[in-house]
Amino acid sequence: MKRGALSTIAAGAAAIFGAGSALAAEGAPTPGGVHFQEPATAVMRDIVSFHDNWLMPIIVGVSVFVLALLLWVIVRFNRRANPTPRKFTHNLLVEVIWTIVPVIILVVIASQSFPLIIKEETIPQSEYTLKVTGRSWSWAYEYPDLGVSFTSSILSDEDIAARNAGDPEVPARRLLSTTEPLVVPVGANVHVLVTSEDVIHAWAVPSFGVKEDAIMGRVNETWFNVDSPGVYYGQCSELCGKDHAFMPIEVRAVSRAEFAEWVVAQGGTMPGAPAVGAGGEPEAAAAAPTR
Amino acid sequence: MSHHDAAHAGGAHDAHGDHRPSIYDPRRWLFSTNHKDIGTMYLVFAIIAGLIGGAMSGLIRWELKEPGITFLPHLVHVPHAILEQVRLGVMNADQLWAWKVDAAKHFYDTLVTYHGLIMIFFMVMPAMIGGFGNWFVPLMIGAPDMAFPRMNNISFWLLPVSFTLAMISFLVPGAGDHAGFGGGWTLYAPLSTNWGGGATPFSYHDGPAMDFLILSLHIAGASSILGAINFITTIFNMRAPGMTLHRMPLFVWSMLVTVWLLVLSLPVLAGALTMLLTDRNFHTNFFNPAGGGDPVMYQHLFWFFGHPEVYILILPGFGMVSQIVSTFSRKPVFGYLGMAYAMVSIGLIGFVVWAHHMYTVGMGLDLEAYFIAATMVIAVPTGIKIFSWIATMWGGSIDFKVPMLWAIGFIFLFTVGGVTGVVLANSGVDTSFHDTYYVVAHFHYVLSLGAVFAIFGGFFYWIPKMSGYRYNGFLAGLQFWIMFIGVNIVFFPQHFLGAQGMPRRHVDYNEAYQYWNNISTIGYLITAVGVLVFLVTLVEMFLVKRKAGANPWGEGANTLEWSLSSPPPFHQFNELPVIKPEAGH
Numbered sequence: 032m033k034r035g036a037l038s039t040i041a042a043g044a045a046a047i048f049g050a051g052s053a054l055a056a057e058g059a060p061t062p063g064g065v066h067f068q069e070p071a072t073a074v075m076r077d078i079v080s081f082h083d084n085w086l087m088p089i090i091v092g093v094s095v096f097v098l099a100l101l102l103w104v105i106v107r108f109n110r111r112a113n114p115t116p117r118k119f120t121h122n123l124l125v126e127v128i129w130t131i132v133p134v135i136i137l138v139v140i141a142s143q144s145f146p147l148i149i150k151e152e153t154i155p156q157s158e159y160t161l162k163v164t165g166r167s168w169s170w171a172y173e174y175p176d177l178g179v180s181f182t183s184s185i186l187s188d189e190d191i192a193a194r195n196a197g198d199p200e201v202p203a204r205r206l207l208s209t210t211e212p213l214v215v216p217v218g219a220n221v222h223v224l225v226t227s228e229d230v231i232h233a234w235a236v237p238s239f240g241v242k243e244d245a246i247m248g249r250v251n252e253t254w255f256n257v258d259s260p261g262v263y264y265g266q267c268s269e270l271c272g273k274d275h276a277f278m279p280i281e282v283r284a285v286s287r288a289e290f291a292e293w294v295v296a297q298g299g300t301m302p303g304a305p306a307v308g309a310g311g312e313p314e315a316a317a318a319a320p321t322r
Numbered sequence: 323m324s325h326h327d328a329a330h331a332g333g334a335h336d337a338h339g340d341h342r343p344s345i346y347d348p349r350r351w352l353f354s355t356n357h358k359d360i361g362t363m364y365l366v367f368a369i370i371a372g373l374i375g376g377a378m379s380g381l382i383r384w385e386l387k388e389p390g391i392t393f394l395p396h397l398v399h400v401p402h403a404i405l406e407q408v409r410l411g412v413m414n415a416d417q418l419w420a421w422k423v424d425a426a427k428h429f430y431d432t433l434v435t436y437h438g439l440i441m442i443f444f445m446v447m448p449a450m451i452g453g454f455g456n457w458f459v460p461l462m463i464g465a466p467d468m469a470f471p472r473m474n475n476i477s478f479w480l481l482p483v484s485f486t487l488a489m490i491s492f493l494v495p496g497a498g499d500h501a502g503f504g505g506g507w508t509l510y511a512p513l514s515t516n517w518g519g520g521a522t523p524f525s526y527h528d529g530p531a532m533d534f535l536i537l538s539l540h541i542a543g544a545s546s547i548l549g550a551i552n553f554i555t556t557i558f559n560m561r562a563p564g565m566t567l568h569r570m571p572l573f574v575w576s577m578l579v580t581v582w583l584l585v586l587s588l589p590v591l592a593g594a595l596t597m598l599l600t601d602r603n604f605h606t607n608f609f610n611p612a613g614g615g616d617p618v619m620y621q622h623l624f625w626f627f628g629h630p631e632v633y634i635l636i637l638p639g640f641g642m643v644s645q646i647v648s649t650f651s652r653k654p655v656f657g658y659l660g661m662a663y664a665m666v667s668i669g670l671i672g673f674v675v676w677a678h679h680m681y682t683v684g685m686g687l688d689l690e691a692y693f694i695a696a697t698m699v700i701a702v703p704t705g706i707k708i709f710s711w712i713a714t715m716w717g718g719s720i721d722f723k724v725p726m727l728w729a730i731g732f733i734f735l736f737t738v739g740g741v742t743g744v745v746l747a748n749s750g751v752d753t754s755f756h757d758t759y760y761v762v763a764h765f766h767y768v769l770s771l772g773a774v775f776a777i778f779g780g781f782f783y784w785i786p787k788m789s790g791y792r793y794n795g796f797l798a799g800l801q802f803w804i805m806f807i808g809v810n811i812v813f814f815p816q817h818f819l820g821a822q823g824m825p826r827r828h829v830d831y832n833e834a835y836q837y838w839n840n841i842s843t844i845g846y847l848i849t850a851v852g853v854l855v856f857l858v859t860l861v862e863m864f865l866v867k868r869k870a871g872a873n874p875w876g877e878g879a880n881t882l883e884w885s886l887s888s889p890p891p892f893h894q895f896n897e898l899p900v901i902k903p904e905a906g907h
Contacts, residue, residue: 060834065818067754082751090741097708097737101730104715108651109722116652117717126657129709130702137698140748144694147750152687167526205389206832230513230526231617233682233757237823242753244682246618247512248611251684268757268825270506272513272526273427273497276828
């Protein structure tokens with residue numbers, strides 16, 4: 032277990048399930064992992080980049096700086112090394128410096144932070160609208176324009192064992208796999224409307240960089256555009272009662288052709304030929320969900 | 323400095339005699355109007371509550387040691403009706419276990435809830451404000467007692483009442499058959515409401531547990547507000563001649579800011595709780611969208627209280643660390659005015675950043691941008707404090723007595739918790755970290771490793787003054803090192819779990835999270851050993867009775883409490899001390 036943890040940290044990348052597989056990526060936690068799950072959207076890549084390239088160097092730098100100062104005063108100004116304490120209580124220059132420098136650091140952080148939230152919070156022109164409804168304790172999904180709707184619950188331990196006995200290309204995972212995964216097309220902007228039928232839940236998929244509270248009486252919105260085919264997991268992220276840990280989210284991202292097949296198989300209808308780049312979804316702009 | 327009258331027999335009503343009643347006289351404690359006795363009661367209360375809250379976190383960590391719900395089912399209470407079904411053979415052993423596992427899910431949620439509430443309202447606040455505040459604010463400003471001694475009595479005695487109600491709440495039905503409220507210390511509506519009777523999904527917490535909890539927190543709030551009024555009046559009106567505001571020790575400054583935050587924020591909590599109470603019992607719809615209400619409004623009200631509350635928990639710690647660092651560096655505090663006004667500005671800004679706890683409710687771009695900016699601004703005064711503590715040590719002649727170990731540990735670990743706070747302030751990244759173990763790690767670094775380290779520092783700094791005895795330096799030092807290692811092993815891996823996406827408040831987790839959870843639980847065991855060593859240190863100190871003397875810390879300890887005997891006379895400063903300009907801080 033311990034060795035496995037370290038080696039997976041080193042490996043880091045998403046599991047590959049063999050060449051030619053339609054489902055290449057898996058957005059799931061890795062044993063012993065210390066970092067984000069592998070990003071599957073541009074937004075999540077930006078989150079990782081902001082965190083790794085800006086926040087981490089700054090906070091590690093600050094912490095190490097404070098630790099170094101502490102170690103220095105411990106070594107240099109202990110009772111043995113410095114028997115007679117000095118009595119100064121002010122030094123205008125250093126006081127100005129330790130006020131101004133943090134301000135500059137924070138401005139730098141903000142300069143990177145604001146573009147990220149603009150990207151996250153601005154819903155682009157979207158091809159598909161997905162409505163997600165939290166309920167105690169499962170998720171209901173609906174593509175209102177495609178006539179597809181279904182409920183997705185946790186997969187029981189027995190069903191996981193049964194599914195994995197068939198040696199599937201993507202093994203079912205305890206507490207993450209569902210009875211009926213949500214299927215989304217790769218490379219399409221999906222506008223997600225999130226609400227709840229009862230208490231507050233939160234719809235979260237770590238590898239998408241998406242987490243949105245599902246609140247009764249309001250419709251929250253977010254969006255994603257998945258890079259590559261794969262299975263991506265998430266879990267309810269707002270305490271919602273005893274089965275809070277047992278309402279997972281499983282998203283299967285597939286090619287557009289497979290998505291169209293899935294929609295038809297679900298009894299829905301794909302609108303004509305999906306026009307490339309053409310809006311065709313007026314409600315994406317018209318829907319003005321709660322801000 | 324203190325005026326010791328010769329004790330004269332029969333002077334029971336003599337205001338200026340040091341007639342200390344027996345500690346075995348219950349009237350001394352029940353009817354106490356003495357700030358030091360009341361402070362002692364607060365400290366004892368906080369230790370007991372801390373042990374109960376700490377035991378709850380032990381159950382949490384033991385359940386999370388490995389995947390699956392394996393431990394808590396053994397502890398859940400099985401109602402008579404279920405046992406009867408087992409006896410009659412209606413329910414077999416497997417079905418009984420399944421029932422227990424289901425009950426354990428709710429039990430886990432209640433443990434998380436009451437652990438948080440107990441540690442905040444019944445451990446940290448009573449220790450810092452009620453305990454050290456009551457003991458040392460009057461002593462440090464040269465006052466004979468608090469301004470309203472009888473109000474001080476009821477401030478304290480409301481607290482055991484409140485705690486009893488919270489414990490009743492833990493044990494009475496909360497959600498159906500299951501005891502206790504399991505909605506988290508934040509009590510978010512609609513999980514905490516019960517609209518429409520038993521059949522609707524909103525009546526998850528249909529039992530009386532939540533109502534008891536509301537009552538408990540109302541009374542805890544009243545206790546704190548009365549205490550806060552007492553401190554404000556005392557600090558503004560009862561300072562000794564020459565003790566100007568700008569000559570007050572920084573601990574008194576920290577208490578002044580803290581109690582203002584209490585007075586301004588607790589009424590908002592009281593309002594939110596009252597709305598919950600009427601939503602639950604009188605069919606109002608404050609938080610019910612079907613009746614025109616809004617669950618998110620509850621969150622705004624709660625966090626308008628809740629964010630100042632987290633500064634209430636840490637500010638007295640700032641004050642204590644300043645006293646300790648200055649004492650053991652044998653050097654006056656660096657940048658006294660900057661330190662005082664950094665706390666004032668942290669308090670002020672603390673009131674306008676609350677919604678950074680709610681980035682995922684769908685507040686929209688503009689509000690997120692504002693709350694990011696406002697939140698990060700707090701890092702500036704906090705940085706001033708960190709650097710000023712280090713500057714106080716700089717050029718000093720540092721003595722690494724136990725209180726100083728806790729203070730230095732505090733400075734570093736609070737920095738670590740602070741920088742992860744800056745990370746979380748950025749809502750763009752909070753999208754990933756929100757409601758994951760990263761947040762759990764962050765707030766335990768600033769509270770469990772920040773506030774609690776400050777409390778231990780203050781405890782060992784002042785216990786010679788309070789008890790008259792010196793502690794065993796070896797045992798107390800051993801406790802510091804065990805706990806320093808233990809709590810870091812508990813909480814540092816939780817950053818990794820959070821980055822990997824493990825949501826908080828989950829009773830079970832996927833096997834991928836096992837490695838760090840296991841290590842975190844091992845850290846808990848180490849920490850628990852540290853707590854045992856603390857209890858042994860206490861017992862040893864009172865058994866061996868090493869006399870402390872008025873000032874065991876030497877020239878660095880120059881605030882007024884060290885001018886009195888240890889323990890101080892029952893009534894001090896019958897003749898007010900006069901503070902000269904240079905003698906202040």
